[in-house]
Structure formats: structure tokens, C-alpha cells
Amino acid sequence: MANSILSKIGPIWKLSSSTLIPLRTTTNKHYNPKYKKHRKMKFLKIDLPDMNEDESKISPEKMRQKMKERGLMPPRPWMERPFYISATGGVFEGYIPPEGDGKASLVSTTRAKQAVQLLEKKSKSMMAIRKIKSFDEDFDAKDFAQEAQRIYINAHESLANNDKYALRKYVTEKAYPEFRHNSHLKTIRWKFLDSLEPPRVVHARCTDIISKDNIFGQVTVRFHTRQQLAVYDRFGRLIHGSEIIAKDVLEYIVFEKHLSNLYGTWRIHDKIIPDWAPPKDPSKLTRVRPPPEPVVVQVQEEKEQPAIADK
Template structure:
């Protein structure tokens, strides 16, 4: 019973939870096809560390726009979405300007983000801490590692069953110590809406199903924040955390 309660408490990290900083089919990294930069590297005799600024912006556009008949709510949502779109364009412009080693391409980024998201979920299910440390930044990795410690002699089997909708960029921001200069340290953060089909099954030591269902494919919607040091040639886009859409207040 204690094991099952622990499973029920931790399982939402994969299937349905969206809280901040929580968190293959055939994981490419595990097969050696795609590599990730390490979090601590030596470059020109200096150690480069990814800095933690927190989630720069957690705005998530609402799934539906209020009817124009409710003009007050409709106007506020339109204004917030327009302001976010302008900030996104500025963020992408700054990422393009400040990134000294990688040319921004939205399609290529979304493809990489989706693969990284699948690798993270697959590694978490298998308990692969090494891969988790490669695809996640400190806060996300720490939370997932703590969740792994709560497992009690059970095995997780997670499967990705495709997209419900294609991944979509919803928020882009850039921050650093250098303002509009190309010198200094700068990071980019991009929030991606992931709407995928997943299944999860949990088995005990005798391979008896004690949680989830391998045949129960669920639609999971998550907003995943990716971060990269723009001025570091060896850094890669990694999972910083997740944000939860907040209830709109008027």
C-alpha cells in the first residue's frame, strides 16, 4: 500500500501535472544518436555555469477567447495576447542577435524540444538519472531526482503515442547581464505547448500491474520551459521547468 500511495503521489509528474519546475518511444540520446552538452564544461580555461534566473515569463495564452458579447473580457484577452506576441517577437529578435553560435530556426527548435521532452519522460520512467541530468537544468533535475527516490521497488513503463497537436511556441524571452550588447552572459527561454498522447503502467517486483494502464492512452497537455545560454557554444536547449496556466482574472 505504501508503494502504491507513493506511485499515486508521484505519477502526475509524468501524466497530468503541470506545476512549475516539475516534471521514447526510442530515446535518441540513449541510443547515442543525439548528444547533449554537459552542465559543467571547460572552455578557454574557464568553467561555464548555466545561471538560474527563474522562469522569466509564465504567460500562457488562454485556449479560448471570450465571446465579443462580453466585451470587457474579450478586450483584455486580446490585449494580453497582443502584448505577449510583441514580447515574443522581441525575444526571438534578441535570441537571434545575441546567439553567437547557433542560428535560430523555429521549426528546428520545436523538433528538438519535442525530442528532448520525450527523452526526459522516458528517462524519468526508467530511472535514468544520467540522461535526466543531461536534458534538464538544475531545478527540474532536482525535483525529478527527488521523485525517483520515492519509488519503492516498482518499475515504470512509459510510452509516447504521438501528437494530439503539433508543439507550439507560446512564450519567448531573453535575459542577461549585457543589455542589448552581444558581449556578456545571456540566456533565452522558450515555453512550448506540448499536447501529446501518452500511457503509463507501473509494475511491482513480480511484474504485476499496480498502477496506470499500458492500454489507457491519455491526452496530456503541458507547457514546458526550455532554456539555453546564448553566448555558450557548448550549451544546448534543456528543460528548465513547467508552467501552469493561471485562471484569468478580470
């Protein structure tokens, strides 16, 4: 058996040394030892921090020295985060529309009383407009009413086209979710026909937030227009309005601008709905669940049986 194994291995040992492949082992040494000293100086030994060290047992002076060696800033007991306020959270000193506006006669007693009350409150609006002019010299109430109508039309067209990025240019951060509410998977057809009355500024206010220099301005514009609105659901069924029938719309839209911001623009902020306004028409697919029918419980009166006399 041993002879057979040697007979098989024998030819390998008889090969010449030139035919054998030399074996090389891996090494960390550089092939050129000329700059050995310079390569050694490239490495810097540092003291690694002890992660298991108990910081509660270290004195404040020692901790300050260690942080100074590592180039770390001392921790602050408070946290500062920069924030930017681009819009207010609501309407301050909102405009109260006169009852019957757009329908009641100007000669009626109720409208006469309301006109006197509006004249008394007009002084604050004039002061607010003067404040707005101190930031924007070209501001004019009559010209702004036409600009507000352009912003109003562009905002509603962006909503109808489902253009979210264009809509943010014309509405504030507060009004954006209100515009987009319940419009998911809906098709909106909106068209502005004409103005029954020219738009006019009826209310103006200014306020400061956090600091006296951070001032916001709000202007309420009255719109009396004729519009067409039709809303379809995701199946193409008409759920509100009509594309044929036009309606007269009376609205009080609040526009807001960050006056302290050099690049601030007027945007739609809110809509004032008076208390005397009629309720909105429900959608055509809305169904009212009928109240449950009362269940009549019949109580059977037990008849008193006569007592049996003892025999």
C-alpha cells in the same frame, strides 16, 4: 660447582679463532671515503621557522620580510572562488496560459479576449527571439518546436529507463531534482503515442545574470499530445495511471539555453501549470484518514436536595 661450570665452558675457549664469526657494528660512514667532501656539500642547513612565535608582536615590515624569504604570498582579506552558472533558478516572466486552452471554443468571448492579450505580449517574444538569433543564427521557431519535442521525449524515456546520466543532457540542474522526485524504487512505464496538435512556441524571454554579457534564453513550447503512463511501486503494485488507457496531455514546457556559452544546449527547465488546471488524480494506494469521531461528554446535573427543617 665452579669446576662444573668451567668444564662446560672450557670447550668453547679451546676453539680456533677461524671458527668464530666476526661481529660488525652499524655505522653511518660511507664505505668509500673518496667523495666525502662532495657528500657533505649535498646537505644544506636551513633555519626552521619557530612555530611558537607570537605573530602579534612582530611588526608588519618584519613579517613581510620573513614571508618574502620563505617565498610566501601575503594573505588577502577576501576570498575568491570561481563558480559557473549553467542554469537560472526559475522562470522569468512566465507564460500565462489562456483559460480553457485545448477545450474552449475559439469563437467564445473569453478566448477572443485572451487572443487579443496574447497579441499585445507577442512583441516582447519577438524581441527575445531576435536576441536568440544574434547568438544562434540557425534558430527558427517552427524548427525549434520539433527539436523541443525530441528533447521532451528523450528526457521522459531517460527517466523511465532510470538513466541518470542521460537525463542530465536533457534537463537543467533546476529541473533534475523535480524529475527525480518521488521516483526512487518506482518502475515507470511511459510511452509517447502521437501529437494531437503540432507543438508551437508561445513565449520567449531573455535575461542577463551578474554581467550584461552572460545571457540566458527561455522558450515556452505548447504540447498537446497523447501519452500512456503507468507507475508501479517496489512490490509491483500499480499506483498511478495505466499501460492500456491513453490520455490527452496539454503541457507548457519551458526550455532554457545558456546563450553566451558556445557549447550551450536547449534543455527542459520547468513546467508551467495554470491555475485553472484540474487537480491531479491521487495514487491508488493513497488513503485519507477519517476525522476522529467527536466524544460526547455527558454532564450529570446534580439535583438540589431540599433543606431539612430544624425540628
